[in-house]
Amino acid sequence: SCRALHSWISLGGTRYLGLGTTFKYYIEEGDNYYDVTPIRKTSTNSITFAATNGSSTITVTDSSNGSVSNDFVTFSGAVSLGGLITADVLNQEYQIDLVTSANTYTITAKDTSGAEVTANASDTGNGGSGVDGSYQINVGLDTYVSSAGWGLGTWGSGGFGSASAISAVNQLRLWTHDNFGENLIINVRGAGIYRWVENSGTSERAVLLSGVSGANLVPTIGLQVITSETDRHLIVLGADPIVANARSGVIDPMLVAFSSSEDDLQFEPLATNSAGSVRLSSGSFIVGGIKSRQEILIWTDTSLYSMSFIGPPLTFAINLVNEGAGIVGPKAAVNAPNGVYYASKTGFYFYNGAVQKLPCTVQEYVFEDLDLGQAFKCFMGLNSEFGEMWFFYPSLTDGTGEISRYVIYNYEENTWSVGSLIRYSWIDAGIEDQPIAAGLTSSENCVFDHETGFDDYNQPMSGVFIESADIDVSDGENFAFIKRVIPDVAFIKDSSVSNTPAMNIVLKRRDFPGQSLTTDSTTQVTESSTFNSLRSRARQVVLRFESDDDASSGNVESGTFNRLVRVLELNLGSVDITISPHFNADQISTLQFATGAIIFNTTTEIHQAFDGTTFRDLYSHQTYPTGQS
Numbered sequence: 001s002c003r004a005l006h007s008w009i010s011l012g013g014t015r016y017l018g019l020g021t022t023f024k025y026y027i028e029e030g031d032n033y034y035d036v037t038p039i040r041k042t043s044t045n046s047i048t049f050a051a052t053n054g055s056s057t058i059t060v061t062d063s064s065n066g067s068v069s070n071d072f073v074t075f076s077g078a079v080s081l082g083g084l085i086t087a088d089v090l091n092q093e094y095q096i097d098l099v100t101s102a103n104t105y106t107i108t109a110k111d112t113s114g115a116e117v118t119a120n121a122s123d124t125g126n127g128g129s130g131v132d133g134s135y136q137i138n139v140g141l142d143t144y145v146s147s148a149g150w151g152l153g154t155w156g157s158g159g160f161g162s163a164s165a166i167s168a169v170n171q172l173r174l175w176t177h178d179n180f181g182e183n184l185i186i187n188v189r190g191a192g193i194y195r196w197v198e199n200s201g202t203s204e205r206a207v208l209l210s211g212v213s214g215a216n217l218v219p220t221i222g223l224q225v226i227t228s229e230t231d232r233h234l235i236v237l238g239a240d241p242i243v244a245n246a247r248s249g250v251i252d253p254m255l256v257a258f259s260s261s262e263d264d265l266q267f268e269p270l271a272t273n274s275a276g277s278v279r280l281s282s283g284s285f286i287v288g289g290i291k292s293r294q295e296i297l298i299w300t301d302t303s304l305y306s307m308s309f310i311g312p313p314l315t316f317a318i319n320l321v322n323e324g325a326g327i328v329g330p331k332a333a334v335n336a337p338n339g340v341y342y343a344s345k346t347g348f349y350f351y352n353g354a355v356q357k358l359p360c361t362v363q364e365y366v367f368e369d370l371d372l373g374q375a376f377k378c379f380m381g382l383n384s385e386f387g388e389m390w391f392f393y394p395s396l397t398d399g400t401g402e403i404s405r406y407v408i409y410n411y412e413e414n415t416w417s418v419g420s421l422i423r424y425s426w427i428d429a430g431i432e433d434q435p436i437a438a439g440l441t442s443s444e445n446c447v448f449d450h451e452t453g454f455d456d457y458n459q460p461m462s463g464v465f466i467e468s469a470d471i472d473v474s475d476g477e478n479f480a481f482i483k484r485v486i487p488d489v490a491f492i493k494d495s496s497v498s499n500t501p502a503m504n505i506v507l508k509r510r511d512f513p514g515q516s517l518t519t520d521s522t523t524q525v526t527e528s529s530t531f532n533s534l535r536s537r538a539r540q541v542v543l544r545f546e547s548d549d550d551a552s553s554g555n556v557e558s559g560t561f562n563r564l565v566r567v568l569e570l571n572l573g574s575v576d577i578t579i580s581p582h583f584n585a586d587q588i589s590t591l592q593f594a595t596g597a598i599i600f601n602t603t604t605e606i607h608q609a610f611d612g613t614t615f616r617d618l619y620s621h622q623t624y625p626t627g628q629s
Contacts, residue, residue: 001142001402001424002438002445003331003377004175007431010182010198015431018184019438019447020175023070023095023139025186027202034202038186038194040137041066047075047131051085051119056109058085058119062133063103068169070139071096077130083122085109090127137188140173143401144376172376174330176224180234180264185209187225189330190251193218193236195264209264210247217268219257220247224330226289226296231274231309233316234259237286237298239277242268253285256298256307258316274315280305282323288330292340297351299327299342304355322355328370331379331425334389338411341380341389345372348391348409358409361469362416366407371396377403381426383435385451387412392423417466423448454494465546472540482507482536487525502526502548509538517542524548 004020017028024037043062050059060073067073078090094107109117174189184196186206194206210218223238239257240248260266260273269276280286283300289307290297296307304322309315325344327333333342339352346367348358360366370378371394381390389409398404403424408417423439435450441457448457455461473480491501503525508517520541523532599615601608608615 001440002447003173003379003424004177005425005427005436005438005447006177006184007427008179008182008184009431014198016184016198017432017436018177018186020173020177020186021445022142022173023072024136025175025206027184027196029202032202036196036202036205037072037136038192038206038208039134041135043133043135045077045130045132047078047127047133049078049081049085049090049125049127049131051081051083051109051123053119053121053123056116056118057097058107058109059100059104060107061104065103065105065133065135066138067096067099067105067135068138069096069099069105072136072139074134075127076132076134078127079125081119081123081125081127083120083124084117085119085123088112089117090131137192138169140169140188141171142173144172144374145170146373174376176226176330178225178227180227180232183264185225185227185234185264187222187236189223191221193220193222193225212265215265217242217245217247218259218265219267220249221251222257223251223253223286224289226291228258228296228309229291230294231261233261233274233309234264235289235296235307237289241277252279254280254283254300256280256286256318274312276315278316278318280318282320283326287327288333290333290335290340292335292351297321297333297340299333302326304351321351325349325355325357328372329376329378332375332391334380334382336382336389336411337384341409341411343378343380343391343393345370345375360409360416362407362418365418366391366393366405369395369397369405371401374401377424379403379425381423381435381437382428383451384428385435386410390426392421392426454492454497462547465544467544468542470540470542476513476539479511479537479539480541482534482538482541484531484533485523486531487529489525491527500526504544504546504548505532506544506546507534507536508542508544509536509540511539513540 196206219239282303
């Protein structure tokens with residue numbers, strides 16, 4: 001899964017997109033994706049292979065290789081094993097199937113097209129004495145682990161039944177990334193900090209920042225990297241501290257370290273530079289941070305801090321903004337035009353100099369369904385074109401342990417909506433022409449262009465709908481009589497496709513809060529629709545706008561996309577039986593009613609119309625008795 005996206009433009013005008021996945025880190029340039037995953041270890045002339053006749057499984061021996069299952073390794077210098085396992089089969093990148101000991105693992109032999117290759121009786125060699133191997137950094141998990149036990153670390157990291165410390169290897173793989181100039185700084189949460197140099201090109205991999213020539217006390221490990229804007233310091237949240245003039249290699253989860261201005265390699269605090277570090281005090285670990293206007297916001301598990309540049313000698317001022325409103329996950333915040341939105345474990349908050357609890361009409365729906373065991377997967381995105389903040393989260397109801405639902409807050413209209421969608425990361429339009437998001441469709445992991453085109457990943461947009469919350473009159477005290485829907489809908493079509501788009505407006509109703517909704521009517525709306533008459537009486541109604549999948553030429557299909565531009569008008573006539581005049585049967589016989597007059601019969605709970613002689617139930621007729629519609 002791709003849980004990190006970052007786009008930027010080089011000084012030469014080249015547009016890049018960085019993508020951090022569970023297994024690798026890629027950079028997109030143009031329409032091509034390049035693997036720039038860092039190398040953690042190189043073995044020279046030390047690798048041997050063993051094959052079994054009739055099997056595609058190859059056992060690889062390399063002493064203390066430090067691999068975990070699903071790691072990637074690239075072999076070179078191997079010779080044929082004597083049969084079908086040729087040099088070309090061996091000398092390529094492989095994903096490790098299973099680590100069987102500290103010195104051995106297995107791979108599945110393949111040709112250069114990826115097809116499986118089976119060894120024969122002649123494959124008795126070991127690949128020669130000159131086999132090298134380049135091991136990429138250990139892969140992470142696709143699930144969050146709150147505590148680690150046997151089997152989660154690398155081979156030999158603990159005895160049977162012993163617990164092992166959480167690390168980037170046995171934990172949900174989360175990446176953070178930011179530009180330092182046109183170069184890209186990359187960090188695996190809980191692991192190393194790397195730099196990809198733009199001038200070196202996409203054929204070069206990212207390298208460990210602390211290993212670059214000239215690096216001085218650069219943190220070797222961290223929880224997140226951020227580049228400050230006005231003064232350009234590289235900031236590492238949760239860095240390893242300096243001990244005896246060296247980095248300890250162990251995360252201090254509350255330490256904020258920053259480089260000297262304009263120098264991502266200089267982290268030693270000196271009188272001649274602006275490097276330094278500050279340890280936060282409120283909370284137990286740093287969850288995440290985000291750049292905002294003239295400040296960087298840093299959340300711990302319980303609190304929010306503001307970090308702002310103030311110049312020498314302190315460089316940065318870090319002030320506690322709020323306690324008791326921590327963030328639910330490292331990426332559960334977004335910077336919007338009017339301020340910063342973020343989610344805690346129990347609600348939504350807004351920051352614009354001060355923290356405010358955000359009133360939310362769907363708070364119970366969202367947070368009682370939020371799978372807190374996988375809360376680090378939660379993230380926020382911005383769709384600024386429509387003034388929307390999106391929050392994606394894993395649902396207990398869905399029970400997948402993976403992101404499956406979202407809630408949208410429109411900060412311009414102050415409205416909330418909910419829905420289902422599988423997405424793992426998101427960035428707004430800006431450098432990209434439209435919002436893009438990483439997600440899953442069927443069995444494919446994809447990067448989706450949102451707000452683009454007229455279909456759903458080249459498939460008809462069938463089964464899509466928008467449904468309102470309960471609509472009532474006087475908080476449900478009155479019954480509403482609904483007699484007409486007036487659609488105010490714009491159908492936006494692909495000019496190259498000729499068809500007749502349509503959608504359905506479904507009216508659902510109930511008379512009492514404890515009742516289930518029942519469908520009262522379904523009305524088709526086309527481009528030429530003006531209004532539709534209907535008759536319904538209810539205490540609460542719900543409107544559903546859905547694709548007309550049964551229409552022969554008007555469903556929402558490839559080449560047609562309809563966006564609901566405005567809702568619609570309801571003609572509501574309300575009756576309050578506690579206020580309206582009451583008449584018994586004898587009184588009614590003495591009253592004068594105009595033909596077509598409507599009353600509400602409290603005995604039958606039916607609206608009735610006077611036909612000049614008697615009252616008739618409205619719901620048993622398609623027109624009024626006088627012929628008036």
